[in-house]
Amino acid sequence: MQKKYFFFDIDGTLANKQTGELVASAKKTIQKLQDNGHFVCIATGRAYYKTKDFAKKAGFHHIVSNGGAAITINDQVIENRPLDRDKAIALCYEAHQKGFGLLITPNDSIDVLMNDELFIKQVGYRLEPTRYFYDPSLRYEDIKDYYKIYIAIDQNREHELTLLDSLGHIRFMKDYLTYQHDEKDQGIMRMLEYVGGTKEDVVVFGDDYNDLIMFKPEWTSIAMGNACEELKKKASFVTKASYDDGIEYACQYFGWI
Numbered sequence: 001m002q003k004k005y006f007f008f009d010i011d012g013t014l015a016n017k018q019t020g021e022l023v024a025s026a027k028k029t030i031q032k033l034q035d036n037g038h039f040v041c042i043a044t045g046r047a048y049y050k051t052k053d054f055a056k057k058a059g060f061h062h063i064v065s066n067g068g069a070a071i072t073i074n075d076q077v078i079e080n081r082p083l084d085r086d087k088a089i090a091l092c093y094e095a096h097q098k099g100f101g102l103l104i105t106p107n108d109s110i111d112v113l114m115n116d117e118l119f120i121k122q123v124g125y126r127l128e129p130t131r132y133f134y135d136p137s138l139r140y141e142d143i144k145d146y147y148k149i150y151i152a153i154d155q156n157r158e159h160e161l162t163l164l165d166s167l168g169h170i171r172f173m174k175d176y177l178t179y180q181h182d183e184k185d186q187g188i189m190r191m192l193e194y195v196g197g198t199k200e201d202v203v204v205f206g207d208d209y210n211d212l213i214m215f216k217p218e219w220t221s222i223a224m225g226n227a228c229e230e231l232k233k234k235a236s237f238v239t240k241a242s243y244d245d246g247i248e249y250a251c252q253y254f255g256w257i
Contacts, residue, residue, distance in 0.1 A: 005197040007043040012207035016243045022058050025245040030059050032257040043184050045210050049108050067180045068187025088146035091163045101152035122152040123175045149179035184214040222250050
């Protein structure tokens with residue numbers, strides 16, 4: 001059997017989006033794929049620290065995380081790049097000057113920095129576990145690394161930010177934008193370079209808008225049955241929903257397990 005290189009999104013693909021729990025049949029399928037000699041890897045927008053425990057539970061030893069900017073091979077982090085610093089600083093200054101609250105993640109953790117409390121006043125506290133550090137004297141150029149930036153801005157006011165598209169971003173929550181790497185495809189290509197894989201043998205599984213970038217014509221792209229319509233249109237194949245054993249179904253359909 002030709003060795004394939006599988007890359008799986010987490011939320012809504014490996015895991016039930018409503019419960020956050022790993023789909024049991026997906027875990028069994030991952031093990032069968034490995035037993036058959038295939039390469040299996042997570043490909044997620046999540047930060048590495050938010051991915052590693054799930055990966056261990058699901059049986060993965062290779063991870064593309066941080067939106068494609070972090071590479072983990074055999075449980076060892078090989079690289080984890082922050083956002084472009086100059087662009088991040090410029091974006092933060094513009095947002096601050098225009099009255100939009102900001103939170104900045106300076107490392108691979110739950111920590112965020114802020115030099116005022118505007119974000120909390122405008123949006124409230126984040127739903128995800130977050131540790132807030134408030135320093136009114138903080139200057140954006142004092143921050144060494146920018147891993148994520150959260151900007152409290154409504155969708156109908158996005159046009160006010162001239163630097164809106166200077167960095168990758170996605171709207172997970174109604175009240176704010178999350179700036180993070182949006183290069184899962186590049187992360188996959190870098191992983192292939194490390195492990196000696198070929199793009200023709202790549203298979204990706206995803207369900208949401210942030211997976212669009214890794215659905216490429218040069219490899220097999222499988223959309224879950226619960227995926228957004230845009231992703232389904234771009235897919236090579238649409239399987240059943242994640243919670244309806246969609247990963248297992250697709251792998252059986254193509255004869256990979």
